[in-house]
Amino acid sequence: IREVVTGIPTERKISKITINDLDDTPGVAANIFMPLANQGINVDVIVQSAGNKGKTNLSFTLSENHLNQAIELLNTSNQINSKNISSEKGLAKISIVGTGIQNQPGYAAKMFKNLADATVNIEMITTSEIRITCIIKDSDIEKAAQVLHKEFFG
Amino acid sequence: IREVVTGIPTERKISKITINDLDDTPGVAANIFMPLANQGINVDVIVQSAGNKGKTNLSFTLSENHLNQAIELLNTSNQINSKNISSEKGLAKISIVGTGIQNQPGYAAKMFKNLADATVNIEMITTSEIRITCIIKDSDIEKAAQVLHKEFFG
Ligand SMILES: C[C@@H](O)[C@H](N)C(=O)O
Numbered sequence: 534i535r536e537v538v539t540g541i542p543t544e545r546k547i548s549k550i551t552i553n554d555l556d557d558t559p560g561v562a563a564n565i566f567m568p569l570a571n572q573g574i575n576v577d578v579i580v581q582s583a584g585n586k587g588k589t590n591l592s593f594t595l596s597e598n599h600l601n602q603a604i605e606l607l608n609t610s611n612q613i614n615s616k617n618i619s620s621e622k623g624l625a626k627i628s629i630v631g632t633g634i635q636n637q638p639g640y641a642a643k644m645f646k647n648l649a650d651a652t653v654n655i656e657m658i659t660t661s662e663i664r665i666t667c668i669i670k671d672s673d674i675e676k677a678a679q680v681l682h683k684e685f686f687g
Numbered sequence: 688i689r690e691v692v693t694g695i696p697t698e699r700k701i702s703k704i705t706i707n708d709l710d711d712t713p714g715v716a717a718n719i720f721m722p723l724a725n726q727g728i729n730v731d732v733i734v735q736s737a738g739n740k741g742k743t744n745l746s747f748t749l750s751e752n753h754l755n756q757a758i759e760l761l762n763t764s765n766q767i768n769s770k771n772i773s774s775e776k777g778l779a780k781i782s783i784v785g786t787g788i789q790n791q792p793g794y795a796a797k798m799f800k801n802l803a804d805a806t807v808n809i810e811m812i813t814t815s816e817i818r819i820t821c822i823i824k825d826s827d828i829e830k831a832a833q834v835l836h837k838e839f840f841g
């Protein structure tokens with residue numbers, strides 16, 4: 534059968550910033566990312582899950598060498614209360630990539646199940662048509678890559 | 688200059704399910720998506736932003752004709768308290784796609800700013816290397832597509 538997963542890319546030494554208790558109203562996301570873009574801070578994964586009672590939280594990943602500059606910038610924003618900003622270093626990104634993933638319901642479940650069996654905690658999830666990405670602890674990356682290669686490449 | 692954004696795909700009549708107050712421990716995501724996959728329920732976008740004090744929430748989108756079946760399935764799960772499950776119909780997906788997006792900080796900010804100026808609220812965000820996707824209200828899709836075409840295709 535045609536191999537659906539064609540790659541398992543990883544990236545290490547990633548950090549993330551989470552902003553909790555944001556107003557879920559137009560303009561809030563723009564006010565977070567415009568100043569970062571103006572300073573040339575390259576953001577990688579951006580994730581906002583659905584809000585609850587008018588509030589939401591938003592997380593994004595960036596390289597460790599931009600982390601402090603980004604936090605300082607966000608602390609100066611009059612839209613965000615700095616007690617709602619948290620960050621974490623020492624993360625990694627692992628994905629399964631392939632054009633057939635989208636139409637076959639079990640790929641995400643299989644990826645999550647393999648990570649679970651290897652006791653790898655998933656900190657963030659983001660998907661696109663051809664890719665499922667998990668943010669995990671950097672110290673788990675070798676174990677995670679091993680079990681996913683075994684599952685999808687046999 | 689080389690055009691970076693090569694497409695603005697949209698999809699309508701989407702619904703989403705959000706599960707709040709999940710334990711942020713290995714296996715929780717697998718226990719949500721394995722039963723859905725076993726029933727052949729195709730999930731599209733999956734988003735989990737970072738947790739807080741050991742808890743997290745997770746949202747995913749699916750077609751409207753699978754919504755009720757998915758909710759019923761989740762209600763039977765012994766891992767999830769059904770009061771933590773919420774859903775919403777009448778949503779749409781809009782993305783900007785292009786290989787150069789990743790290395791130029793400003794694309795996400797520009798997309799969010801244009802949606803904000805058009806008073807379109809962003810309900811979920813998910814990104815990959817070549818794509819930034821927003822989930823918005825289905826009733827906002829025409830306005831959103833118009834302002835993004837104007838910004839990125841001039
Ligand atoms: C939280 C943020 O995404 C907000 N809903 C906005 O549209 O900007």
Ligand SMILES: C[C@@H](O)[C@H](N)C(=O)O
Pocket residue numbers: 645649653654655656709710711712713714715716717735743745
């Ligand atoms: C919430 C869920 O993603 C959990 N952290 C897991 O690894 O399954």
